[in-house]
Amino acid sequence: MNASKSGRKSQxxxxxxxxxxxxxxxxxxxxxxxxxxxxLFAPFIAPYGYDDQNVSIRLTKPNSExxxxxDDLGRDVFSRMIYxxxxxxxxxxxxxxxxxFTALIIGMISGYYGGRTDNIIMRIVDVFLAIPSILLSIAxxxxxxxxxxxxxxxxxxxxxxxxxxxxxxxxxxECHKEYVEAAKVTRASDFRIMFKYxxxxxxxxxxxxFTMGVxxxxxxxxxxxxxxxxxxxxxxxxGAMLSEGRAYIRDYPYLVTYPGIMISITVFAINMxxxxxxxxxxxxxxxx
Amino acid sequence: xxxxxxxxxxxxxxxxxxxxxxxxxxxxxxxxxxxETLGLVGETGAGKTTIALSIMGLLPVPPAVVTQGEILFEGxxxxxxxxxxxxxxxxxxxxxxxxxxxxxxxxxxxxxxxxSEVIMLHNKVSKDKAREMAEECLEMVGIPKNxxxxxxxxxxxxxxxxxxxxxxxxxxxxxLIADEPTTALDVTIQAQILELMEQLKEKKGxxxxxxxxxxxxxxxMCDRVAVIYAGEIVEMGTLRQVFKNxxxxxxxxxxxxxxxxxxxxxxxxxxxxxMPDPTSLPENCKFANRCFNKSDKCDQRIKLVxxxxxxxxxxxxxxxxEGVKSH
Amino acid sequence: MKKYIIKRLLWMIVVLLGVLFIVFVLLEFTPGDPAxxxxxxxxxxxxxxxxxxxxxxxxxxxxRFGRYVYNLVFRFDLGxxxxxxxxxxxxxxxxxPITIAIGVLGLVxxxxxxxxxxxxxxxxxxxxxxxxxxxxxxxxxxxxNFWLALELSLIFALYLKWLxxxxxxxxxxxxxxxxxxxxxxxxxIFRQVRSSMLDVIREDYIRTARAKGQSExxxxxxxxxxxxxxxxxxxIGNSLGAIIAGSVVVESIFSIPGLGNxxxxxxNSRDYPVIQGSVFVLAxxxxxxxxxTDIVYSFLDPQLQSQxxxxxxxxxxxxxx
Numbered sequence: 001m002n003a004s005k006s007g008r009k010s011q012x013x014x015x016x017x018x019x020x021x022x023x024x025x026x027x028x029x030x031x032x033x034x035x036x037x038x039x040l041f042a043p044f045i046a047p048y049g050y051d052d053q054n055v056s057i058r059l060t061k062p063n064s065e066x067x068x069x070x071d072d073l074g075r076d077v078f079s080r081m082i083y084x085x086x087x088x089x090x091x092x093x094x095x096x097x098x099x100x101f102t103a104l105i106i107g108m109i110s111g112y113y114g115g116r117t118d119n120i121i122m123r124i125v126d127v128f129l130a131i132p133s134i135l136l137s138i139a140x141x142x143x144x145x146x147x148x149x150x151x152x153x154x155x156x157x158x159x160x161x162x163x164x165x166x167x168x169x170x171x172x173x174e175c176h177k178e179y180v181e182a183a184k185v186t187r188a189s190d191f192r193i194m195f196k197y198x199x200x201x202x203x204x205x206x207x208x209x210f211t212m213g214v215x216x217x218x219x220x221x222x223x224x225x226x227x228x229x230x231x232x233x234x235x236x237x238x239g240a241m242l243s244e245g246r247a248y249i250r251d252y253p254y255l256v257t258y259p260g261i262m263i264s265i266t267v268f269a270i271n272m273x274x275x276x277x278x279x280x281x282x283x284x285x286x287x288x
Numbered sequence: 289x290x291x292x293x294x295x296x297x298x299x300x301x302x303x304x305x306x307x308x309x310x311x312x313x314x315x316x317x318x319x320x321x322x323x324e325t326l327g328l329v330g331e332t333g334a335g336k337t338t339i340a341l342s343i344m345g346l347l348p349v350p351p352a353v354v355t356q357g358e359i360l361f362e363g364x365x366x367x368x369x370x371x372x373x374x375x376x377x378x379x380x381x382x383x384x385x386x387x388x389x390x391x392x393x394x395x396x397x398x399x400x401x402x403x404s405e406v407i408m409l410h411n412k413v414s415k416d417k418a419r420e421m422a423e424e425c426l427e428m429v430g431i432p433k434n435x436x437x438x439x440x441x442x443x444x445x446x447x448x449x450x451x452x453x454x455x456x457x458x459x460x461x462x463x464l465i466a467d468e469p470t471t472a473l474d475v476t477i478q479a480q481i482l483e484l485m486e487q488l489k490e491k492k493g494x495x496x497x498x499x500x501x502x503x504x505x506x507x508x509m510c511d512r513v514a515v516i517y518a519g520e521i522v523e524m525g526t527l528r529q530v531f532k533n534x535x536x537x538x539x540x541x542x543x544x545x546x547x548x549x550x551x552x553x554x555x556x557x558x559x560x561x562x563m564p565d566p567t568s569l570p571e572n573c574k575f576a577n578r579c580f581n582k583s584d585k586c587d588q589r590i591k592l593v594x595x596x597x598x599x600x601x602x603x604x605x606x607x608x609x610e611g612v613k614s615h
Numbered sequence: 616m617k618k619y620i621i622k623r624l625l626w627m628i629v630v631l632l633g634v635l636f637i638v639f640v641l642l643e644f645t646p647g648d649p650a651x652x653x654x655x656x657x658x659x660x661x662x663x664x665x666x667x668x669x670x671x672x673x674x675x676x677x678x679r680f681g682r683y684v685y686n687l688v689f690r691f692d693l694g695x696x697x698x699x700x701x702x703x704x705x706x707x708x709x710x711x712p713i714t715i716a717i718g719v720l721g722l723v724x725x726x727x728x729x730x731x732x733x734x735x736x737x738x739x740x741x742x743x744x745x746x747x748x749x750x751x752x753x754x755x756x757x758x759x760n761f762w763l764a765l766e767l768s769l770i771f772a773l774y775l776k777w778l779x780x781x782x783x784x785x786x787x788x789x790x791x792x793x794x795x796x797x798x799x800x801x802x803x804i805f806r807q808v809r810s811s812m813l814d815v816i817r818e819d820y821i822r823t824a825r826a827k828g829q830s831e832x833x834x835x836x837x838x839x840x841x842x843x844x845x846x847x848x849x850x851i852g853n854s855l856g857a858i859i860a861g862s863v864v865v866e867s868i869f870s871i872p873g874l875g876n877x878x879x880x881x882x883n884s885r886d887y888p889v890i891q892g893s894v895f896v897l898a899x900x901x902x903x904x905x906x907x908t909d910i911v912y913s914f915l916d917p918q919l920q921s922q923x924x925x926x927x928x929x930x931x932x933x934x935x936x
Binding site: 123124126127128130131132133134135136138139140142143144145215219222223226227228229239242246249250253256257260263264265267268271272 | 633636754756759768864867885
Binding site: 344346374375376377378379380383384386388391392393394395396397402405406409410439441452455456 | 818819820822823824825826827828829830837838841842845915916917918
C-alpha cells in the first residue's frame with residue numbers, strides 16, 4: 001500500500017517535472033489560475049459594476065479612469081471584461097463537463113460492448129457529425145431561443161458526438177489489452193470494468209480532451225453570443241461585448257479589440273496548458 | 289589475403305540527448321576484406337546498429353556525433369565525404385538490409401517500383417528497362433515477377449524481406465550490411481532467408497557485414513566475428529578462433545547462455561546483471577561487474593591485444609591463448 | 616472501387632435522412648404556431664385554423680416528417696419563410712453559390728497554407744522556421760474567426776483602405792472573408808500535416824529510401840507526402856465544415872449576401888423554416904464534399920483499394936504499364 005502510494009507520488013513528481021519543462025504550458029497554467037481568480041473576485045477587482053451606465057461619458061476612449069474606455073452606454077469596458085471572465089469561464093467549463101460526461105457514457109458503452117450496440121450508436125453519432133458542431137449548436141440555440149441556459153444546452157449537444165467518438169476509440173484500444181481480459185476472468189461486473197479498470201487508463205486522454213474542450217467551449221460560446229444566441233444584455237460575455245462594439249468599430253475599435261484579445265489569450269493559455277499536459281502524460285508524443 | 293574494401297578506424301559515436309551523452313560506439317576498429325562475411329554480435333543496445341549507420345553515412349545528426357575515427361571505403365573517408373558523394377555510394381556500392389521488414393517498405397508504392405527506384409537512381413536506364421531489371425531482381429530472390437505491381441501489405445514478412453534483399457542487391461553492391469535480417473521472422477523463414485543470402489553472396493561475391501545477436505546465425509554465415517559489448521569490440525577473430533578458442537569471458541557467457549550448448553539436463557547459464565548505463569560508462573573493464581573471472585587487475589583501462597594469429601581480446605586474463613586449447 | 620463508391624453514396628443518403636430528422640425535430644421544439652407565424656399577428660383565429668388545416672399541421676409527427684421528406688425530395692420544397700413568405704428553397708438557391716465559393720476558396724487557402732507550413736515545419740523540425748509556424752498556428756487557432764474577420768476589416772479596409780469593407784460586387788470583396796476563414800482553418804490542417812509528416816519521417820521505409828541513395832527532396836515528394844497526406848485527406852471534410860460554419864458569421868460581418876448571412880438574419884427574426892433549411896443545405900454540401908474526399912482517399916490508400924480491387928485490377932495495370 002505504502003509502496004504504491006510513494007510510487008504514485010514520484011510518478012506525479014516526474015509528471016510535474018516534465019510539465020514544468022514546457023514554458024508555454026506553465027504560462028498557460030499561471031494565466032488560467034490568474035483568470036479564475038479574477039473571475040472569482042470580480043466584484044472586488046472591477047472598479048465599476050458591469051451594468052453601471054453613465055450616458056454622459058459614453059464612448060470615452062481609454063484613459064486613467066477607464067483603462068479600456070467606455071462603451072455606448074457609458075459602461076466601463078475594463079470592469080465588464082472582468083465580469084465577462086465569469087460568464088465565459090463558467091460556460092466553457094460547464095458545457096465541457098456536461099458534454100464530456102455524456103460522451104464518456106456513450107463512448108464507454110459503445111466501445112466496451114462493441115458489436116451491434118456500437119454499430120447503432122456510432123451510426124447515430126455519424127449523422128450528428130455530418131452537421132459541423134458549431135452549426136448544430138447554432139440551430140439548437142436558435143430553436144431554444146437564446147439565453148445562457150439554451151446556449152449551455154446547445155454547446156453541450158454540439159460537442160457530444162465528436163468526443164463520444166474519441167472516447168470510444170480509446171476504450172476500444174483498451175478493451176484489447178490483457179488487463180481487461182483478466183478482469184473479465186475474475187467476473188468483475190461490466191460497470192466495474194468500465195469505470196474501475198478502463199477509465200483510469202484513458203484518464204490522461206480524458207483530461208487533455210477536457211482541457212481543450214474548455215477552450216473550444218469558450219470560443220463557441222463567444223460565437224453564439226456574438227450572433228445574439230448566447231448571453232443576453234446586459235450580461236457581459238466577451239463575445240456579446242464584441243457584438244455590441246461592432247457598430248462602433250470604425251471610430252472606437254477598442255470596443256472590439258480588447259474583448260477579442262481577452263478571448264484569444266484565454267483560449268491560447270488553455271490550449272498551451274492542454275498541450276503541456278499531453279506531452280507530460282505521454283512524452284513520446286512530444287513536439288507533435 | 290584478399291584486399292580490404294572497408295576499414296573502420298577508431299570510430300567513436302555519441303548521442304547527445306536530454307538525459308546526457310550516450311556513448312554508443314567507443315574506439316571501434318575493424319576491416320572487411322573482399323568477399324568475406326564479418327559478423328558483429330552483441331546484445332541489444334551494444335552499438336551494432338550505430339556502427340552500421342555510420343558506414344552508411346545515415347547517422348541521425350543531431351543527436352548523433354562522431355567524436356573520432358574514420359571509415360575508409362575505396363580509399364575515401366565516408367565520415368568526411370559530402371552528401372552528394374554518399375548518395376552515389378548508398379544502394380549502389382554499399383547497401384543495407386534493416387531489421388524489421390514489416391515496416392521497411394513504402395506501403396503506398398508497388399514493391400516492384402521500389403526496386404526499380406534504386407536501379408534508376410544508380411544506372412542510366414529507361415523506365416521500362418529498369419522495370420525489366422527489377423523483375424529479374426524479384427525472380428532472383430524467389431518472387432514471381434508478375435507480383436511486381438502489388439502493394440507491400442499483400443506480402444508476408446519473409447516475402448517482404450526478400451524484396452528488401454532484392455532492393456539491396458539490385459545494383460550489385462560491393463558491401464552489404466545486414467542488420468538483424470532475420471530477427472523479426474519465424475524460425476522456418478529465417479533459415480530460408482539466410483540460405484538465400486548465402487547463395488546470393490556466392491553468386492555476386494559481395495562482402496557482408498552481418499549484425500545479429502544470434503550466435504547460430506554467425507556460425508552459419510560468417511568468416512570472421514567481432515563481439516561487441518557496451519560499444520567496444522571485446523573479442524575479434526576468425527569464426528574458428530572465437531568459437532573454439534573463446535578468450536573473453538563475455539563471449540563465453542554468450543555461449544553458455546545458448547540452449548543448445550549446455551548439456552541436456554543442465555540449466556542454462558544466463559550472464560548475470562545487465563549492460564552498464566551508456567551515459568556513464570566506467571573507465572575500467574566495462575564487463576567487470578558481470579564477470580565471473582574478475583580480479584584486481586580488471587580495475588584499469590584495458591586494451592585490445594592480439595593473443596596470437598590476429599585473435600584480438602580485450603581482457604587482462606583471457607580464458608585461453610591461441611594454440612593452447614583449453615577446451 | 617465502384618462498389619465502394621456506391622456503398623458510400625447509400626450511406627450518405629441515410630446520413631442526410633438523419634440530418635433531416637434532426638432538423639425536423641428541432642422545428643418541432645420551436646415555440647409558436649407555424650400557421651400563425653406565416654399569416655402574421657393580424658390574422659384572426661379562423662384564418663389561422665384554416666391555414667393549419669391547409670398545412671395539415673395536426674397530423675401525427677411521423678406523417679408530417681414523411682411529408683417534409685417527400686416535399687424536399689420530389690418537389691424541392693423546404694417550406695415557406697415566415698419573414699419573406701417566399702419558398703425557402705428559392706431563397707437558398709440564390710445565395711448558395713456565394714457560400715460555396717467562400718467555402719471552397721477558404722478551404723483552398725487553408726489547405727495551401729497548412730500544407731506548405733506543415734511540410735516545412737516537419738522537415739525542419741526544431742528549426743526557427745518550425746517555431747515560427749507553430750507560434751502562428753497556436754495564435755490563429757486561439758482567435759475566434761469572427762474576431763479575426765473584424766480585425767482584418769479594421770486594418771485592411773478601414774485604416775489602409777486597400778480592400779472594400781462590406782458588400783459583394785466581385786471577387787475582390789471575398790478576399791477578406793476568405794482570408795479570415797482560411798487563416799483560421801489552416802491551423803488545424805497545419806497541425807495534422809506536421810504531425811503525420813513527423814510520423815512518416817520516422818518510418819523505416821524512409822530510412823530504406825535513404826539507404827537507396829535517394830535525395831532528400833525526392834524522399835519528401837515520393838515517399839513521405841503521399842503517406843502523410845492520407846490522414847490529412849480524411850480531415851479536409853471536417854475543415855470545410857468548420858469553414859462553412861464560420862462563414863455564417865463572417866458573411867454577416869462583411870455583409871455578403873450568402874447563405875450564412877441569410878441564416879443569421881433568419882435567426883434574428885426567428886424564421887425557423889429558413890434556419891432548418893439552411894442547416895440542411897449546408898450539411899448536404901458537407902456530405903457531398905465528404906463523399907468526394909472519401910473517393911480521393913480510396914485512391915490513395917492501397918489497403919482499401921485492394922479490398923475492392925476485383926473489378927478495377929485489370930484497368931489499373933493497363934494504365935500503369
